[in-house]
Amino acid sequence: MTAGAAPAPKPAEPLLALDSINTFYGPVQVHFDLNLTVGRGQIVCLLGGNASGKSTTMKIILGLVKPASGVVRLGGEPVSGLPTPQIVRRGVGSVPEARRLFGEMTVRENLLMGAFTRRDERAIARDLDRALGLFPKLAERLGQRAGTLSGGEQQMVAMARALMGRPKLICMDEPTMGLSPLWVDRVLDLIATINREGVTVFMVEQNASLALEIAHHAYVLQTGRIVLDGPAGDLRSDPRIRDAYLGGQDKT
């Protein structure tokens, strides 16, 4: 079983805010006036069926895709004009869809790549130890090429790698995708643990019921529009989520 949610902190000024975002791929519009906020210390979950625009939301936050209009604010400051590395340097960590490890590099090198923006070598070494404490499995794999690990292990590396940058906010795109049920639980537990240690988490999930167990707040995206949002506890029992969300999933 997954751990319960940490008590939700007061949503003061949000750490992350998406303000009237409209996004296009060529002529195709992917986001329609998207608004969402992520409060400090929270786990916020973006749910939605296949191709509803979840990953694109991640890419907008990380600056990999630029919105046609609208602003992304981080701690109140607009960041949507910045290139990705700059946004990362402002404290956004990323666990990308399908993990995207550097498969030819060792686990250790992957983790240290996560700390690429940092110069404090000693603190990096300490954080590496801490990450290995959190993900003990990885300690024995440090010298192994990341591409040779199992899916669950790769997910751990991806999360540990994101933590190594000491982010304020971690964006995770479908962290449980393709994992066995055992690993799914483990990964969700770890996300809750990371959150309890003070990192805000914004995550995208298709697996609504599990994600809602650890999240504080959730949004439901359907073909580029937020159709539902609220505290995770409310949504868990909200029949509308089934309609809205499963409706989107039918398309797969």
Next chain:
Amino acid sequence: MSSWFDYTLNGIIIGNIYALLAVGLALIFGVARLINFAHGSVYVVGAYAGFVAVTQFGTPLPLTILIAVAVGALLGLVIERFGLRPLQGYAHIAPLLATIGISFVLDQIMQLTFSPDPRALPSELLQQRFQVGSGTIGALDLLIAAIGLASAGLLYAFLRYTKLGWAVRATAQDRDAAQQMGVNVDAINRTVFAIASGLGALSGLLVGMYYNYIDPAMSFQATLKGVVAQVVGGVGNVPGAIAGSLLLGLVESYGIALFGTSYRNLFAFVLLVAVLVLKPNGLFASRRQTPPEPMTGTFIAPSKPIHIPYRILVALALVAALLPAVLPDPYVLQTLTNAWLYGLAGLSLTLIAGTVGLISLGHAALLAIGGYASALLSINLGVPIGLSILSAGLIAAAIGTLLVFPSFRLRGHYLSIATLAIGEIVSLVILNWESLTRGPIGISGIPPLSIFGIELDTDRSIYWFTLATLVVLAALQFRLLGSHLGRVLRAVRDDDIAARSYGIGLNRYKALAFAVGSFAAGISGGITSHLYSYINHETFNSQLSILALTIVILGGMGNVAGAILGSVLLVGLPEVFRIAAEYRVLIYGLVLLLLIRFRPQGLLGTV
């Protein structure tokens, strides 16, 4: 004859020099997904930087090396700035073509500055040789081996143990993910271009010292050798590039030992085509690797021909036909005749590139086949000229299609490199098959153009003949493109994946388009041989291939009228303005660069 020891040693030394080139190409490909065709130009610039330093300032060797590397690194930054950065978001073939343009410009600048004549690159080092067993080893050999090893070692340490090196590897593996780690991938690009070009310049300097000989024309061969070594070792694979280089060096050296110097490059390119077709990931690729993704994007930009009304085309053809009556100036007529012949080559390439999306970098080979075919048929077998030219078209279509057929399973960059290599192979076979082609002497006394026994001996009659040929073939091509078959061919280009599901038929369509296109090229080569009365293996050289490509891009890919317009502009205008030959190549390079950047769909194309 020297001993095998010497040949092995020579192979390793040359392999070392190639490795310095190939490693840079691999690094650049790794992070930028680009085969940098300007790499050989950097090599030449490195050699000349060393030459100037030594001859003008008498620099000692370590300083000379430092200067060459620094000049090379700076040049690398310039190439990245103009060849790559503005083209982000363009099709992957665009920066490749841009680097071809840059290399034309750089090579021509070097030629204008230092003259095309070869120079000696004296090295105070080292005519000393030491006896080793049955052979000897020179101090220079040792130096080159040491520099090769030291560079490889430094590069390894950099990639393996430094943060920047990790970032280079991370960017090469997954550009987006690297950005999400906070890596500024543009800065990584620049770093890699600087390192790669520094090594390339060092390579040029060492070659110059090794042979005590440099000339600006070394550039293209150097690029090709680097590309061969890299492809053999696996594109983008740094250790593979080193292994591929040593292998290439040894193959060449033993090949020379067995067959003679003129076969050297033949081995290199046969090796390249064999590896491309049989093991496109290189000899040392690990099993799980899939071919790098950019190898798929084939065209520069979507380009649809602007619709030109039939009446206007006919009117233009009439104007062209009546021109000799109005303006009987022989110079103008000869110039336009030349433009019509290049127009035929352009028609040929635009059909192939514009329909099935095969961007050929070795198109001159088809003209060479046609030229030799018509010349030999008429001289050796007494075939009447008109018939010999027609046969030249058919022979070019047959041989050309047979040669590229195995490469049809390749795509994108790989395919273009294969056509480049096949073009070089054709030229080398012509050079070496002396019993048929008279080898380096070339064929002289080719009978002048005639048709049905009537000699075309005036500028006017030749003009009309070439114009008529062009108009007929252009009209046929219009018909073809408008037909059902034309649409099928474009479908092959637009959606290779979907078309692939039709299975084997795909290659047949590619072959068909290639054969039809080659026919026009063969005709062009055939006519040319009778006009020149003398041809050799260099008449139809790689510059012509690139000129043909520039003509086609200028007009718009797949654009019949565009190919002719491109030819008139690129071949005719420089002539009319009497621009000296050495500046023309410079202009072609610049035109190619500007087109790719500002009008990739061509003058007569719309997106």
